[in-house]
Amino acid sequence: MKKSKRIVIKIGSALIAPEQDGCRSRYLLSIAQFIVRCRTRGIEVILVSSGSVAAGSHLFPNTENATIAVKKAMAAAGQTEMMATWDRFFDFPSAQILLTHGDLRDRERYTSIRETIFTLLDHGILPIINENDTVTTDDLKVGDNDNLSAMVAAAADADTLIICSDVKGLYNKNPNLHADAELIPEVTVITEEIYDMAGCPTSKVGTGGMKTKIEAAEKAISHGIDTFIVNGFEETTFDLLLAGNNPGTVFLASETPMQEAVHWMTHTASEQGELVVEDDYDMSDEHAVLSGESITEVKGEFSVGDTVLVRSEDGTRLAKATTNYSSCLLNFLAEQDESPISEKIQDSIGPVISEQDIALLEKS
Structure with missing residues (x-):
């Protein structure tokens, strides 16, 4: 004091x-x-x-x-x-x-x-x-x-x-x-x-x-x-x-x-949805970004700028982060067949989550 x-x-x-x-x-x-x-x-x-x-x-x-x-x-x-x-x-x-x-x-x-x-x-x-x-x-x-x-x-x-x-x-x-x-x-x-x-x-x-x-x-x-x-x-x-x-x-x-x-992201913001990534995805890299190719499932409904939980397929909570894209767009991309149009969309889209917007969670 x-x-x-x-x-x-x-x-x-x-x-x-x-x-x-x-x-x-x-x-x-x-x-x-x-x-x-x-x-x-x-x-x-x-x-x-x-x-x-x-x-x-x-x-x-x-x-x-x-x-x-x-x-x-x-x-x-x-x-x-x-x-x-x-x-x-x-x-x-x-x-x-x-x-x-x-x-x-x-x-x-x-x-x-x-x-x-x-x-x-x-x-x-x-x-x-x-x-x-x-x-x-x-x-x-x-x-x-x-x-x-x-x-x-x-x-x-x-x-x-x-x-x-x-x-x-x-x-x-x-x-x-x-x-x-x-x-x-x-x-x-x-x-x-x-x-x-x-x-x-x-x-x-x-x-x-x-x-x-x-x-x-x-x-x-x-x-x-x-x-x-x-x-x-x-x-x-x-x-x-x-x-x-x-x-x-x-x-x-x-x-x-x-x-x-x-x-704020870790202890105050509450997640509005989830991004499920492959089990071997490494979130601990200090320059980690999350691209669409690494996401296996999108859960919940969220908008650009919302906080989401990133977890692995086995259920491990990896991080909380601010998403650059809505769940609607991410689900749309996931549903597209390989075609010239979908490839152009995938090529032009930036990272789903940027490195400065990730708060890693301690694994229990």
Whole structure:
């Protein structure tokens, strides 16, 4: 934290509306003071705040069996209350940014989001970001604000991500069930063993458990962002952070972070279709391009500029990439018999995927 210049802090629903009867300042005051103290030290802050549904639920009866439409209405009503609550704590301006995964996975909109965040920070305005639950659909939603906060941290070129939880950090076993559970203060590499330590969600209000927090940490550290999982319910957490101490679990940033465009393609953009290539096709060549001759099958419907998954015939996920051609054209070419016309088309077509638009995936 002492070296941080720009941080993202993620707050969950249980901190915003612990009793689901509107926003409460019980836990938010110490978080707001932390934000103020960071800004006083010259640290830029971006706040990712859940809680709109929880904040607005008290305005609707029978919320336990609420329909999707009612939950969206809760989000609409609760979002204004949540923003008003945050605004009450600060003597500087704040700005609301509501996002869906559809906004983040579209490169043009993603770039626009980056520019908006940078402009707000340049003018001393606190960006407060939440998923747009009022309009999002299953196809467009991120689903949890842990992963959203990691995507935002990457988009904002932050150097630190702080995810507030209801436990101190990652334990080797569930601390709510095992008295001998031990806190893991530092993680350098996220492995399957680390994921196995993640328990189920314990909060009745939030949607993200420890697993989503580790997923978020994995996204963030691959972009060079140190990530803390801390207990947001304890005031001492934020004093320790400001003092340069670790109050929970820190996931250390990769020493060789991904470039911004590659990170976006790997961790934010979702594939719209698949290109199946021959099993012996080598995607690891740094000058690799994907030509039509190497593709054995085209799956799904996608347009020029969409992100697609490249996999081998045996099912191995090789890469995510931006396609230069639509699925319609690629299928058309695949269906053509060898003829002078089809040969001319094949000869004139450029690479389906260019080398600068490929993000290799680690083989599991």
